[in-house]
Amino acid sequence: MLKILRRGADHPETVTLRAGWTPPADTLWLDLIAPGREEELAVEAALSVELPTREEMAAIEPSSRLFQAAGATFMTATLLSRRDDDSRVPTPVTFVLAKGVLVTIRYDAIKAFDLFADRAKALGVATGSSCLFGLLDAVMERLADLLERADTEVQRVSAAIFGKPKAGQFEVLLTELARAQSLTSLTRASLVGLARLFAFAALAREIADDHDCLAHLHALQHDGQSLTEHADAQSGQVSFLLDAALGLINIEQNGIIKFFSVAAVILMPPTLVASVYGMNFHHMPELELAYGYPMALGLMLISAVLPVIWFKRRGWF
Known part of the structure; x- marks a missing residue:
C-alpha cells in the first residue's frame, strides 16, 4: 500500500499505482506500507532510485543500513511495532531522501x-x-512514552516488593519486572540504532545545506542520548529490584526452614523420652511406680x- 502526503494536505491519501505513474509535483512523503513488488518498481521508476528489499532492511551491517546512492540518502533504523497483546516487537524501517521527497518503507x-x-x-x-524530522520527532516521543510507561511499572x-508481599505474589511481580526490562531493552536498542541514523543524516545534502535542519538534528541527538541514559539507569534499577526480590524470597524460604528446624529440635527430646518408655522390656522400674x-x-x-529457652536466649527463635 502507498500513501502520499502532499503539501498543505490534512492527511496522507492512499494511491493506487498504475503503469507510468509519477508522484504529483507537490508530493512531500511517500509511505510504502508492506509494499508489493509492483509498488516498489513504480516508486523506483518514478524517483530513479533502487529501494532496499525487506531482507536488506533487516541486515545489521552499517553499510547495508546507512548509505548514499544515485543522489539519494538511505537510512534504516529499528523501531517498535505494537502487537495485539500490547507487547512490542522490533521492525526495520527505511527512510530515503531523494529529489526533495521522503520515502519510508515499513512492513x-x-x-x-x-x-x-x-x-x-x-x-x-x-x-x-521536514517530513523526516517530523517523523523522527514522533518516533522519539513514542520511545519516551514507552520508557515512561516502563518506569511507572x-x-x-518496587513499592510492592518492599511492601513484603506474600510468597505467591512474587511470581507475578517477577513476571512484571521481566516485561518492563524487555520493553526497556527494546527501546534502548531502538535508540542506539537511531543515534547512528542521526549521525549519518548530517551527510544528506538536503540537511547539510540547511542550518535549521542541522540544529533540529542536533536536538534529536541530544534527546536520543538523554533517553539512552535514562534507559540504562532504568535497566540498572530493574536489575536491583530483581536481586532484591530474589533476596526476599530466600529470606522467606530460610524463615520457613528455620521454623521447621526449631520445631524438630524442640520435639526431639520428648520423642526420645516417649521412645524410651515405649520399649517393651519386662524389667523397667519406672513402669511399676x-x-x-x-x-x-x-x-x-x-x-x-x-530448647525453647535456649533458642530465645541465643536470639534464634
Whole structure:
C-alpha cells in the first residue's frame, strides 16, 4: 500500500499505482506500507532510485543500513511495532531522501507514523527533510512514552516488593519486572540504532545545506542520548529490584526452614523420652511406680521447654 502526503494536505491519501505513474509535483512523503513488488518498481521508476528489499532492511551491517546512492540518502533504523497483546516487537524501517521527497518503507503498523500524519499540516511541513524530522520527532516521543510507561511499572513493582508481599505474589511481580526490562531493552536498542541514523543524516545534502535542519538534528541527538541514559539507569534499577526480590524470597524460604528446624529440635527430646518408655522390656522400674506416668510427662515437657529457652536466649527463635 502507498500513501502520499502532499503539501498543505490534512492527511496522507492512499494511491493506487498504475503503469507510468509519477508522484504529483507537490508530493512531500511517500509511505510504502508492506509494499508489493509492483509498488516498489513504480516508486523506483518514478524517483530513479533502487529501494532496499525487506531482507536488506533487516541486515545489521552499517553499510547495508546507512548509505548514499544515485543522489539519494538511505537510512534504516529499528523501531517498535505494537502487537495485539500490547507487547512490542522490533521492525526495520527505511527512510530515503531523494529529489526533495521522503520515502519510508515499513512492513508493520507504527504509532509514530500515525501521530505525524495527523499533525503534519499543523507542523507546516514543506519539504521532504521536514517530513523526516517530523517523523523522527514522533518516533522519539513514542520511545519516551514507552520508557515512561516502563518506569511507572518498575516503580509500582518496587513499592510492592518492599511492601513484603506474600510468597505467591512474587511470581507475578517477577513476571512484571521481566516485561518492563524487555520493553526497556527494546527501546534502548531502538535508540542506539537511531543515534547512528542521526549521525549519518548530517551527510544528506538536503540537511547539510540547511542550518535549521542541522540544529533540529542536533536536538534529536541530544534527546536520543538523554533517553539512552535514562534507559540504562532504568535497566540498572530493574536489575536491583530483581536481586532484591530474589533476596526476599530466600529470606522467606530460610524463615520457613528455620521454623521447621526449631520445631524438630524442640520435639526431639520428648520423642526420645516417649521412645524410651515405649520399649517393651519386662524389667523397667519406672513402669511399676505410681507416679511413673506423670514423671514421664514431666520429663517430656521439661525437655521441650529447655530448647525453647535456649533458642530465645541465643536470639534464634
